[in-house]
Amino acid sequence: MSDKPDLSTGEPRSDSSGDAYVGLLTQIMTQTLDQDYLDVAQRRESSSGDSPPRWQVGAVAVLLLFGLMLGLAALNTAQEKPVVAAERAELIEQIESNQGKLDNQQATLASLSDEVTKLQQLLAANVADDRLLTNQLTSLGIDAGTLAVTGPGVEVTVDDSGYSVGESGGVILDSDLQLLVNALWQAGAEAIAVDEHRMTTLTAIRFAGEAITVDYRSLTPPYIIEATGDPDTMPARLLETRAGQAWLDLEANFDIQFEVVAKDKVSIPGDARDNLLYAEAKGAS
Amino acid sequence: MIAVFGLVLGVLAGLWLEPSIPAALQPYLPIAVVAALDAVFGGLRAHLDGIFDDKVFVISFVSNVLIAALIVYLGDQLGVGGQLSTGVIVVLGIRIFSNVAAIRRHVFHA
Amino acid sequence: MAVLLAALGFAAVAQMRLTGADDDYSGQRRENLIELLESLAAAADRTQTQIDELEQTREELLSSSERRQIAVEEARQRLEVLTVLTGTAAAAGPGVTITITDPEAAVTSTNLLNGIEELRDAGAEAIEMNDRVRVVASTSFTERDGEILVDGVKLPSPYSIEAIGSSHTLSEAVIFRGGLADEIERLGGKVSVEKADLVEVQSLHSIDAPEYSQPTES
Numbered sequence: 001m002s003d004k005p006d007l008s009t010g011e012p013r014s015d016s017s018g019d020a021y022v023g024l025l026t027q028i029m030t031q032t033l034d035q036d037y038l039d040v041a042q043r044r045e046s047s048s049g050d051s052p053p054r055w056q057v058g059a060v061a062v063l064l065l066f067g068l069m070l071g072l073a074a075l076n077t078a079q080e081k082p083v084v085a086a087e088r089a090e091l092i093e094q095i096e097s098n099q100g101k102l103d104n105q106q107a108t109l110a111s112l113s114d115e116v117t118k119l120q121q122l123l124a125a126n127v128a129d130d131r132l133l134t135n136q137l138t139s140l141g142i143d144a145g146t147l148a149v150t151g152p153g154v155e156v157t158v159d160d161s162g163y164s165v166g167e168s169g170g171v172i173l174d175s176d177l178q179l180l181v182n183a184l185w186q187a188g189a190e191a192i193a194v195d196e197h198r199m200t201t202l203t204a205i206r207f208a209g210e211a212i213t214v215d216y217r218s219l220t221p222p223y224i225i226e227a228t229g230d231p232d233t234m235p236a237r238l239l240e241t242r243a244g245q246a247w248l249d250l251e252a253n254f255d256i257q258f259e260v261v262a263k264d265k266v267s268i269p270g271d272a273r274d275n276l277l278y279a280e281a282k283g284a285s
Numbered sequence: 286m287i288a289v290f291g292l293v294l295g296v297l298a299g300l301w302l303e304p305s306i307p308a309a310l311q312p313y314l315p316i317a318v319v320a321a322l323d324a325v326f327g328g329l330r331a332h333l334d335g336i337f338d339d340k341v342f343v344i345s346f347v348s349n350v351l352i353a354a355l356i357v358y359l360g361d362q363l364g365v366g367g368q369l370s371t372g373v374i375v376v377l378g379i380r381i382f383s384n385v386a387a388i389r390r391h392v393f394h395a
Numbered sequence: 396m397a398v399l400l401a402a403l404g405f406a407a408v409a410q411m412r413l414t415g416a417d418d419d420y421s422g423q424r425r426e427n428l429i430e431l432l433e434s435l436a437a438a439a440d441r442t443q444t445q446i447d448e449l450e451q452t453r454e455e456l457l458s459s460s461e462r463r464q465i466a467v468e469e470a471r472q473r474l475e476v477l478t479v480l481t482g483t484a485a486a487a488g489p490g491v492t493i494t495i496t497d498p499e500a501a502v503t504s505t506n507l508l509n510g511i512e513e514l515r516d517a518g519a520e521a522i523e524m525n526d527r528v529r530v531v532a533s534t535s536f537t538e539r540d541g542e543i544l545v546d547g548v549k550l551p552s553p554y555s556i557e558a559i560g561s562s563h564t565l566s567e568a569v570i571f572r573g574g575l576a577d578e579i580e581r582l583g584g585k586v587s588v589e590k591a592d593l594v595e596v597q598s599l600h601s602i603d604a605p606e607y608s609q610p611t612e613s
Contacts, residue, residue, distance in 0.1 A: 041336035055339035060291040067295020098435040105442040112449040119456040144480035149608035186535040190608045201532040204516035228608040278488040279520040279559040281475040
C-alpha cells in the first residue's frame with residue numbers, strides 16, 4: 001500500500017466502470033479521493049514541473065476561507081446553543097405548566113361533575129317528595145275548603161215565603177241554614193258552599209241584624225246551597241234527616257221554597273283563608 | 286506550513302472579527318463546513334500520497350462547498366431539507382472517515 | 396486492550412445514566428414540543444368550556460333547588476295550617492274550655508251546633524268535644540234515641556268543648572246575652588267557661604280521599 005499504483009483509487013473505479021452496476025454505498029466507500037488528483041499526477045509525470053504559483057496562493061486562500069468558516073460555524077453554534085437551550089427550556093416549562101393547569105382543570109371538572117350529578121339526583125328525589133307534598137296539599141285543601149272544587153252533587157235552593165218580613169215562620173233563620181248544612185254533611189257532602197261561600201271549619205252561619213251572615217257577610221234570599229257528593233243518593237239521604245223533614249214541614253206549612261236538585265256538576269269556590277292566629281299544629285298528620 | 290498557518294489565521298479571524306452572516310445563509314454554513322472538511326482531508330491525503338495539486342484542491346473545495354449548500358437549499362425548498370442534509374453529512378462523513386483512515390496509515394504506517 | 400474496554404464500559408454506563416436521568420422531553424424535537432404545547436392549550440380550552448358549562452348548570456340547579464326550598468317551606472307551613480283546619484293534626488294554643496252540664500237531658504244537638512257556630516263566629520280555629528271528637532267543617536250533629544251524636548260518635552253529658560282562639564273573644568261569645576250560656580240555663584243546665592293560655596286539642600279527624608270533588612282547574 002506504500003507504492004503509488006497500489007494506492008490509486010482509480011483502479012477499482014476502472015474495474016468497476018466495466019461493471020453494469022456498482023452499489024452506491026460501495027462507490028462512496030471506495031472512491032474517497034478525487035479522481036482529479038490522480039489524473040493530474042499522471043499528467044505531471046510526463047510533463048513534470050510544479051503547479052503554477054497562483055494556484056498555490058489559491059490553495060492558501062481557500063484554506064484561509066475554510067478556517068474562517070470553521071471559526072464562524074463554531075462561534076455561531078456556541079452563540080445559538082444557550083438561545084436554543086433557553087428556548088427549549090422555556091417550551092418545556094410552558095408545557096409543564098400547561099400540563100399542571102390541565103390536571104387542575106380536570107380535577108375541577110371531575111368534582112364539578114360529581115356535584116352536579118348529586119344535585120340532579122337530589123332534585124330528582126325532591127320531585128317525588130314534592131309530588132307527595134302537592135298531593136297532600138290538594139287532598140287537605142279540598143277537605144279544609146281552601147281549594148275550589150268541581151264535581152257532581154246537589155243544589156238546594158231555599159227562599160223565604162211571600163209573606164212580609166217579620167211574620168214568624170215565613171222567614172228562614174240562621175239555625176234553619178245551620179241545620180240544612182249539617183244535614184248535607186250528614187248526607188255525605190264533600191264540600192258545601194252557601195251563596196258561593198265555602199263552608200270551612202272557620203265559617204259561621206249567624207244571624208246579624210235582619211240578615212243571615214255567612215263568613216261575616218250578609219246574604220239575601222233566595223239562598224243557594226251547593227254541595228259535591230253522590231248526586232244519586234244525596235237528595236234522598238238529605239230528606240231522610242231530621243233537618244230535611246223539618247224543611248219539608250217548612251215548605252208545606254209556611255210556603256217556604258225548598259228545592260233539592262241533583263246536578264252533574266257543581267262548582268264550589270275555595271276559601272283562601274289559610275293562616276291561623278292562635279292554633280299551632282302539634283306533630284304532622 | 287503556509288497552508289496550516291492560513292488555516293489557523295482563518296479560525297482566529299473568524300472568532301475575532303465575528304462577521305455577521307446573512308440570516309438566509311446561516312442554515313447552510315454547517316453543511317458547507319462539513320463539505321469543506323471533506324475537501325481538506327482529501328487534499329491532505331493527496332498530499333501524503335504525493336499527488337497533491339493546488340488547482341485540484343481549490344476546485345474541489347469550492348465545488349464541494351457550493352454543491353453541498355445547493356443540495357440542502359434544494360431540500361429546503363422541497364421540504365426535505367433536514368433529511369437531505371442528514372444524507373449529505375452521511376456521505377461526506379464516510380468519505381472523511383476513509384480519508385482520515387488513509388492519512389492515519391500514512392502517519393502511523395499501520 | 397483492557398483499558399480500552401474499561402473506558403468503553405464506563406462511557407456506555409455514563410450515557411445510560413444521562414439518558415435515564417433526563418426528563419421526559421429530552422428525546423423530543425422542538426417541533427414536537429410545540430405541537431404538544433398547542434394540543435395541551437387546545438385541551439385546556441375544551442376543558443375550560445366544559446367547566447364553564449357545568450358551573451352554569453350547577454348555578455341553575457342550585458338556584459332552582461333554592462327556589463324549591465322556599466316553595467317547600469311555604470308548602471309545609473300551609474300544610475301545617477291545613478292539618479289544623481282539617482283536624483288531621485293535634486293543635487295547641489290559647490283558648491277556652493267550656494263545660495256544659497245537662498241534668499234534665501234537655502240539651503239538643505241543635506243547641507250544640509248553635510254553640511259551635513257561635514264559637515266559629517268568634518274565631519275559633521280548632522274545636523274538640525268531650526276530648527273525643529274533633530269538630531271540623533264537615534262535622535255533623537245528630538240525635539238518636541235522645542242521645543247526641545257528633546260525627547256519629549255518641550257523646551254523653553256533661554259536654555265539654557275545647558276551642559283554640561282568642562280566649563277573651565271566645566268566652567264573650569259564650570256568655571253574651573242570648574248566647575249559648577243563656578240558652579243552656581234556660582234548659583236547666585249550666586255553662587262554665589275557663590280561659591286558658593294553653594288548650595290542647597288532641598283528637599283527630601280522619602279524612603277520606605274525596606270521591607266526587609275535583610280541584611277546579613284554574
